[in-house]
Amino acid sequence: EPEVTQTPSHQVTQMGQEVILRCVPISNHLYFYWYRQILGQKVEFLVSFYNNEISEKSEIFDDQFSVERPDGSNFTLKIRSTKLEDSAMYFCASSGQGANYGYTFGSGTRLTVV
Amino acid sequence: GESVGLHLPTLSVQEGDNSIINCAYSNSASDYFIWYKQESGKGPQFIIDIRSNMDKRQGQRVTVLLNKTVKHLSLQIAATQPGDSAVYFCAEIATGNQFYFGTGTSLTVIP
Numbered sequence: 001e002p003e004v005t006q007t008p009s010h011q012v013t014q015m016g017q018e019v020i021l022r023c024v025p026i027s028n029h030l031y032f033y034w035y036r037q038i039l040g041q042k043v044e045f046l047v048s049f050y051n052n053e054i055s056e057k058s059e060i061f062d063d064q065f066s067v068e069r070p071d072g073s074n075f076t077l078k079i080r081s082t083k084l085e086d087s088a089m090y091f092c093a094s095s096g097q098g099a100n101y102g103y104t105f106g107s108g109t110r111l112t113v114v
Numbered sequence: 115g116e117s118v119g120l121h122l123p124t125l126s127v128q129e130g131d132n133s134i135i136n137c138a139y140s141n142s143a144s145d146y147f148i149w150y151k152q153e154s155g156k157g158p159q160f161i162i163d164i165r166s167n168m169d170k171r172q173g174q175r176v177t178v179l180l181n182k183t184v185k186h187l188s189l190q191i192a193a194t195q196p197g198d199s200a201v202y203f204c205a206e207i208a209t210g211n212q213f214y215f216g217t218g219t220s221l222t223v224i225p
Contacts, residue, residue: 004157031211043158043203045212056210091157095211103148103213105157 002026004106006092012112013082021077021109023092029102032075033093034067036060037108043091049075082113126222133191135219137204140185144206148213149178149189151200158203158215161189191221199223 005024013019025032034046047057049067064086066078075094079086089110095103127133139147145166150158162173164180164187171178177190187204201220205213 006157033212035213042217043205043213043215045214048211050211056212058212089157104160105150107157108155110155 002102002104004092004094004104006090006106006109008109009107010110010112012114015084015113016081019079019082019111021079021090021092021111023075023077023094023106024073025075025092025094026102026104027073029094029096029104031055031095031097032067032069033095034077035091035093035105036088037091038088046077079111082111084113087111087113123217124220124222126224127194129196129223129225130193133189133194133198133221133223135189135191135202135221137187137189137216138185139187139204139206141206141208141214142182142185144208146207147178147180147187148205149176149187150203150205150215151198152203152218153200158205161202194221194223196223196225 007022032049035043037043045058046061047067048055064080068076089108091108092106095101148163149161151161152158162176162178164171164178169180175192179188191198199222201218203215203218205215207213
């Protein structure tokens, strides 16, 4: 079964450092997403990406965050200057022609900011 | 904004019994719903979905019921097994492609 792959599984970084979280979506999917889940809380939408541009973003996704699809397979989330409160699980997801088509999540990257 | 919530944060059932997990949503414009299962340290795993033009959908051992009148969604798991122990989330989409998740119900299956 096709999978969304995320690397690394766990990232520890110092406050103020930049981090890049990487995702390989399902190959024929067109929509890409990042969500985050702070420990013990619900999964929250960050951003969706389609046709090489951001299509939606939440108020969490401020100027510290950016996304990129640098090549035909990777989808990245960059946090420019990490804060302690950025510590969370970050999930990448992808879907086919829209949300109703095979919306699949990766296993997540646990980001710990110290 | 949208609000998706769960009635019970925890649920314990005996192995072999049926489980029912409930979810309330507030946006009457929501037209697509998914139940996800999340095991410790893993991402949300799709269980079953339902569109707003349906009120029931069945999968393997799972059934989702949608009551649009009271904006309520439920997940029924038949013959619950230890491997079903996880946190279960409902998620909804109203417009666009972003899901709104509930806070989750932790299901524990007692052998």
